[in-house]
Amino acid sequence: MVKERKSTDTGEKILAAAKKVFLVKGMSGARMQDIADEAGINKALLHYYFKNKEKLFEVIFLEEAKKFFPKINSIFESELPLFVKIEKFAAEYIDEMQANPYLPMFMMTQINQDTDKFLGTVMGKNNQPNPHHLLAQIEKEVKKGTIKPISPIQLLMNLLSMCIFPFIAKPMILKKIGLDDLQFRRLMEQRKQEIPQFIINSIKK
Amino acid sequence: MVKERKSTDTGEKILAAAKKVFLVKGMSGARMQDIADEAGINKALLHYYFKNKEKLFEVIFLEEAKKFFPKINSIFESELPLFVKIEKFAAEYIDEMQANPYLPMFMMTQINQDTDKFLGTVMGKNNQPNPHHLLAQIEKEVKKGTIKPISPIQLLMNLLSMCIFPFIAKPMILKKIGLDDLQFRRLMEQRKQEIPQFIINSIKK
DNA sequence: TTTGTTTTTAACCAAATGGTTAAACTGAAT
DNA sequence: ATTCAGTTTAACCATTTGGTTAAAAACAAA
Incomplete structure (x- = not known):
């Protein structure tokens, strides 16, 4: 089981990029490669820092729900x-x-x-x-x-x-x-x- | 260029199924196989009756816009x-x-x-x-x-x-x-x- | 400098996806 | 019964996708 990596530059970059892409494309429509491109990183890093697409999405959702x-x-x-x-x-x-x-x-x-x-x-x-x-x-x-x-x-x-x-x-x-x-x-x-x-x-x- | 086939049983079945699936999953999230399953037809028929996924979606969208x-x-x-x-x-x-x-x-x-x-x-x-x-x-x-x-x-x-x-x-x-x-x-x-x-x-x- | 750990990379993988193809099937007309 | 046109099928295709792997690179501590 991949634990969530502790907060770092790369982790933050991923979250910021994921938020942008998920907000526009939704969860199904968003591509991991798009998120990697937006973050300026290698796609495999998404999986190093977050277990999978769904988990990444849930982190974003929870953050946003906190504002709503x-x-x-x-x-x-x-x-x-x-x-x-x-x-x-x-x-x-x-x-x-x-x-x-x-x-x-x-x-x-x-x-x-x-x-x-x-x-x-x-x-x-x-x-x-x-x-x-x-x-x-x-x-x-x-x-x-x-x-x-x-x-x-x-x-x-x-x-x-x-x-x-x-x-x-x-x-x-x-x-x-x-x-x-x-x-x-x-x-x-x-x-x-x-x-x-x-x-x-x-x-x- | 595939013209839209004239209204038939199968065409109508596809539209009804597509509406169901698109409404729940959205355009990106909807799978052509899901639509075919919902309509009880072979997936290739979707392409016989409608040019592609996007065109099928547009038909549904226009129908729904007429109600809105x-x-x-x-x-x-x-x-x-x-x-x-x-x-x-x-x-x-x-x-x-x-x-x-x-x-x-x-x-x-x-x-x-x-x-x-x-x-x-x-x-x-x-x-x-x-x-x-x-x-x-x-x-x-x-x-x-x-x-x-x-x-x-x-x-x-x-x-x-x-x-x-x-x-x-x-x-x-x-x-x-x-x-x-x-x-x-x-x-x-x-x-x-x-x-x-x-x-x-x-x-x- | 060496060692150990963490991070990053690039190649790879299996499965899924929208779409294509050609043959078989069906129905209608002759 | 035969022919033709339209519909359907199942196999296939190229590409995309989320995810994996192992090696390289980077970093930190001794």
Whole structure:
């Protein structure tokens, strides 16, 4: 059994190259030779440092999952008021996705490919998204009468949808509306306030 | 040059099988032998009926694109009032996606893979999404003062996000919230009214 | 300088892959 | 029954692919 080699220049080079290639080509589409070329190394080194293609991919997936889900949990489970939570989530989540705009598409691709594997086995128990605290909080606010009656799941879906989907649809949006990258970034910056405002306008009594 | 064979039993079988395999595995991940197995035919027949893997894929893509974009255009370009348009879009779009729940993920995958190819070359000029009429309508309503000031693009993104993203995130939603397929369908049925209501509550003066 | 360990290289491997080929089969028309 | 055209089959092909192997190179310690 090949153990993972300790962190070195070459190992890091491989990871950086693998990330680039996997993100564009996906796991099936990515070729080990392409990754080696991208890293500027001999292909056999990939196998010296990583057991096989799948293991290499899992390392990348785990690294990326760490940027996608923890935000969800830390904010959802905090004791902040609901509206503040929505504002905070939109702002911080969009910041994270602005820094990693490929991330939603990458995560959704893997999760759709094999949910149990990627949300189960590979990730294990840590850092799994857990919406229950927020759902309960929404329910409580509805009961208190501070917001209009809305299903907690529906509200959660609205929030996630508006924060995440634009990054997935980015190439389509850019092409059909005729925006460039910078304009898209600005648009998403605006959404940090626009989304919470839109939501709060809708649900506030 | 192999012309596409005229529509026959075998041709249809291939298309049905190809759709299944391409949808799950994507283009790179799908194997011609897998498609042949799924269709219950000899692999060489794939090449008798379709020039190559790429051409077969394009046929499938075009078929699926016909379910994804035309709704967008017909409703966006109609002369209906804005609120009616939003209601109609949400209802009809969600109906279409309920019938083809894999479709958003499939389309977004291809568009992210190579936007110019899939939104350009393969689709040609027909049936391309064209949001400009709706954007202009939103702008007009803002100016008339019937809705609160909102950027047309932002409102469009909100509408599309809330209608489309849940289908993309379906496996994640099901797993993390603990729903089954039927419950998800019900949830999306509710969204046919919930989304327009949510939006109208937010923007109406 | 020598020795031992680690890293890198280039050649190699078996299997998989998309595609080709020619013969056999099938169905329709004469 | 024969001929022709279209469809299907099974074998085959060249290339690609992920991975293996052993030797060379590099590095570190004594």
